[in-house]
Amino acid sequence: MEGLSVADADLVVYLHPSKSSKVSQAILRELSSSLFKFNEAFGGVLLAYDVNILDKQAKILSGVHPYFGVRLKANLLLFSPKSDMLLEGKVVKLSQESIHVIILGFSSAIITAENIRREFKYKTKDNEELFASRSHKRHVIKVGTMIRFLVKSFDEEILHIIGSLMPACTGSIRWLDRNSEEISEFDRSATKSTDREWQEDKTVDEGATPLSYNNHIQKFKKRRISED
The missing domain is CATH 3.30.1490.120 (RNA polymerase Rpb7-like, N-terminal domain)
Structure with missing residues (x-):
């Protein structure tokens, strides 16, 4: 992440x-x-x-x-989240208007309906609310799903993030990791362009404990080395 x-x-x-x-x-x-x-x-x-x-x-x-x-x-x-970064978090609440996410157990994010690409359709199945892909029936987002999303803005004072699911490289992490190739190397400029196109199209249609932190740092270093 x-x-x-x-x-x-x-x-x-x-x-x-x-x-x-x-x-x-x-x-x-x-x-x-x-x-x-x-x-x-x-x-x-x-x-x-x-x-x-x-x-x-x-x-x-x-x-x-x-x-x-x-x-x-x-x-x-x-x-240090910044605009256009990809973050990962767990969905804790979902409705037709928004998806609420927790990142790293302490920071919150919200993805509103206008920032969810049209591929996803809101529905209720067995009294459970979810967003299901129109293109890939196994690509589903519901409460408990770990998702990858794009940062639009970050409020440093309250540690709150406004996110987006417009880019094709966002959605359920489990589904993306199984079906997408080289997601981490996506073209930033293409992502921004896609995001703008979706926004324009929509406008037209209206539609842990401190003493254990050294272990966390070492694990993060090893992860960064393996990714490089």
Whole structure:
């Protein structure tokens, strides 16, 4: 999935003198407070971290409260979705007007009817709402389906994404992986053009725990290496 990256960072964490006897715990607590929040300095949402304390002796800062700074070398796993990226998530709610998705267990996305390509038809089967492909009967999207979709916009403050199922490379991941070839290498310009054509056509018709994060970072690195 796009939008995930690993970054190396040199940080300074400022701690109160009362934390001097438990520096490592205090540092982890400070970093944990930044998890699953958009951080402008990092340029994304912090998902995981692995730190190495560089200073053996902290530097006392002058002021009313003599905080001390500890230098760190950190390995960060970031989530930075941008327009035209492909993301993956689980459908948690579906209606004729929209599809609601959860990404990585914390960020939400909505795909409204005008951003769902005409290939998909809304229907109810056995009291279950779903979108079924008119071209491929096995290509179905319903609650619980893992889907791949295109990012149209990302609200950094509330971590909410507006998505699109216009490109042919989007839909049920299970079906796409079985039937599509080289989806990850699709032509961006062609995708944008297709998206615009669909929009114009429609206008006419109106119609996890912090201490385990090092494992997540290593797994992501291995995945990136295997993909390259």
